[in-house]
Structures are given as C-alpha cells and as structure tokens.
Amino acid sequence: MTSSPAPAIEATALVKSFGAVRAVTGVDLTVRPGEIVAFLGPNGAGKTTTIDMLLGLTAPDSGDVRVFGMAPRAAIAHGLVSAVLQSGGLLKDLTVRETLDLTASLFADTRPVAEVLERAGIIEIASRKVGLCSGGQQQRLRFAMALLSDPGLLILDEPTTGMDVEGRRAFWNAIRADADRGRTVLFATHYLDEADEYADRIVLMSRGTIVADGATSEIKNLVSGRIVQATLPGAGTDPALVADLPGVEEVTVQGDRITVHTSDSDALARHLLTRTAARDVEITPQNLESVFLALTSEGASA
C-alpha cells in the first residue's frame, strides 16, 4: 500500500509499559505526508506515551517507529520533525529571542528567528525574559521554537493549552498555512471542536490502543442521526407505546423518560407531539463528544 514517498509516520505494533501499568498496548499508525491528524482520547489513554515514542523520547518495549523512513532521533537531527510538548521546560533567565537564537543555532538549516517570532505572534515580547511570560506566551514560544527547523512533521501535545481565544485562532491559522505548504501535523487535544474543525483525520485512542481512525466526517458519521429525549407517560409500563414509535434505531427507557437514537428526528418528534401525550421533547445532534463517549466507554466494541 505504501507509495513512493516515505510516510511521515509509520508506527508498527508499539507497546510500552511502565512497571505494571500498560500505557500503550499496541498502536499501529501510518500518517501520509500533508495530513492533519487529531489524536483524541481521555487522560491515561496513552496519547502522550505514543507521542514520546514517535519522537524517540521514550523507547518502545516492542514495535518500531519510522519518521520519513528514519529512526525518530535521526529525523530530529535532520530537522525533519519538531514538537510542542506540554512537558518541555524553558530557561526562565533567557529572553524569548535568546531562546530562539540558541535553538536555531543547533540546527543545520533554519528559518530566520524574526520570521518565527512573527508567525507565533510574539515579536513584541522578543526581549522579555521567559520567566516573565504568561503560560500562553510560553506556549507560543515553544511553537516558535518548533517552527525554526521548518519541519516536515510537526507534533503538538495539547498545543493551545493556556492560550486565549485570539491566540488559539492565530495559532490554528498558522498551522493551516503550513499544511498548505505540505507540512504534516499530528496534534493531541481534548478540545473536540478543535479536532473537528482543523483535522482531516481523527484517531481515537483509549486504554493504550486505537479504537477508531478515519476522516473527520467518517468518525462523526460513525454514530449517525440524532438523539430524541422525551417524557412519555406510561412508557415505563406499556412497551407497546414505545414499539409504535417511527424511525427508532435504539431506545432506552428510564421510568417515563425515553432516549431514542433516530435517523429521522423530525418524524419522530412530530409523532410524539401529535399522536402521544409526550412532553419535554429534546432533540440533540450527534457530535464528536457523543461519538467519543460511545466508542471509548466501558464495553464498547469498535
């Protein structure tokens, strides 16, 4: 299946345990150059451990990682991959510009420091000490550092944590512009709307393994339709009331409260309101959040 250019990421059967904790139980992931991939999962799903292995910061117990066909460490040395990590520390006594000068000096080829300062939106605080920068400003500095080598692959772990709305928008605009130049981006986030809005593809991770992987629209369609909730007097005691409802795909009854998965919420709502004594009708669309909950909740089969 692999075509001529090497995949940006090719991870095969990654496994990693920390003592008795099995952080990653088997991850296979191939990312083609130019894709923007969102990595979603609850805390403890193994996202950060997987990212650490993709970057060579943690050695897998078994399995293999290739980044543009190279070992992660070699890809970093070539300036092909960079990352914005949550855990990456900064030197508080350096200025923003010194931090970038230092980082730039370590690579063979880099973009000009002035350019990444501007792109990360921190040009006006270039001479400020890092220790005096806010969390969001430090996060943008990490982003600027990651842009210096103009990497083919950019990995971001919760990249917009601490940024305000304006900073977040500017950040994603910069990422988008880079993707148009052929940059591959993999980002972990817990902002589902970010994944929905900015990713081409979503990889859902739960308990150390990938439970769903597909185009953003596919993942959203995994559980299609809408959810209709209503209070239907007698529903708890008379199953026939529920059985007569149109367009029902799945239904749960708690007392008189029914929760229905349906592909035609209009017909169902019309039926409930005109032919039954139902009240308090609520219609909610499926969103990434509910897909996510359905796939990663206990006992779900994906």
Add this chain to the structure above:
Amino acid sequence: MTVDAVRLDRRVPPFGGFTLTYLRIELARKLRNRRTLIFTLIFPVTMFLIIGYPLRDTPLTDTPISAGGPSVAAFIMVSMAMYGAMMSATQTGASVAVERAQGWSRQLRLTPLNPLVNVIIKMIAGMLLGLVAVVATYIAGALSGVELSAVQWISTGLVGWLLASAVFTTLGLMVGYLVPGENAAQVTSLAIVLLAFIGGLFYPVSGMPDFMQTIAAFTPVYGISELARAPLTGDGFDVVALVNALVWFAIFLVGTVVFFRRDTKRV
C-alpha cells in the same frame, strides 16, 4: 510572502550541535546571574584582600620572603582562586541536572544537540568563568605585592583551575542528579565551604591539630589544593595528594553515572 514547499532533504549539523552561539549564551547567563558572580568572583577576591593581604610579609616556609620565599598571602591567593574555580564548576555541574529536572533537557532532545555535547558546552562555559575567577584573584594578588616566579604563577593557576574544574564539575553533576531542583546549587555551595575549610583551603592543614590533619587528608579539597600549591614551596607534590584527587574524582564520576541512570529510569 511567497511560500515554498516544506523541504524534506535536510542536513545534520556538525559536531553534535556544538555551536559558539550556545556557548556565548551560556556565558551570558552566568555573567548576569548575581549569585554566581558573588560566589565565583567577588567572594574569592574579597576574601584574599581581607585574609591574604595583611599576611603579605609573613613567610609561608622557612625561606624568608626577602630570599625569594613565598608569603602566606600567596598561599591564600592560590586557595581563593581555586575556591572561585570550584564554585563555578560545582554550579555548572548542578545546573545540568537542575535544567534536566525542569524539562529543558527534554526540550533540547527535540533538537539535533547531542546530550553529551550539551554537558560539554556547559562545562566549557563553567571553566571559562572559573578561569576568570582565577585570573581576577591573581591580579588582586599581584597588585597586593605577591611575588612569584613566572613558572609559579602559571603552574599554580593552571593546576588549580583544571583540578578544581574536573573534580567539582563531577561533584556538582552527582549532587544535581541525586537531588534535582533549585536547592541543589545552594546545598553544594554550603558543602563546599565546609569541605574547603577542612581540606585546608583557607587555613594550612599543617597548622591543624593532629587528628584534624588525618581527617583532612581524606577530604576532596585536600588533594587538589595540595597539588595546586606544591609549586609555591618547591617541595614537589605529595603522592597522597595525587591519590586523594584521583580517588575523589573517580568517586564523583561513578556517582554521577549511577545517579544519572537512576534519574533517567524515572522519566
């Protein structure tokens, strides 16, 4: 702005990422850190002026100063210069581990910089500051009337500087990996003052009570300071001092490796 496509044919930097830019920034960090300057530059020079200067006419050996013998001031000068080099080296060693604990090393691992080259760059910066401390103290000594032969000036300064740097950078690294955190540097600074006293850096071991002399010979400052001051007396160096210096260097080096391994397992 015209945007070109992201290129995938890339080069690896030479020398594991060693650059003069990093070295320059590392030095600048030290020079604007007030605590570092006080401990490594101001303290040794001031202490020499307070303790050494009044003793510029007191002979260190049986040879009178008028006959070319060294003064006690010269002894204090060499000791204080070494103290500055030791302080610089220890803080450098500790800072490697502290920056690791703060996540900066992890950030650096996202660059081509080789971790060993990182330590080497910091060691060079620490040694350069140590050299400044030695030179500053020697200038204060020369201006105060300390008279030594050219060979004595250079050999005491060079031996003191190099030995202090080697032994105390490894001590700093070991303590830093053992207790990573902001406190590591302060803890070691205090320890060095005590070690300097008992090792005869501020006060000749020969003037101590017998049991203290025995203890002193087993402490880490003793060996390197005896070796550095050997050219003053012209007696040649003591084998005990050499063994002391080598053994302590080996202990700190092994400690560094052991604690470093324990530290990396955690991450």
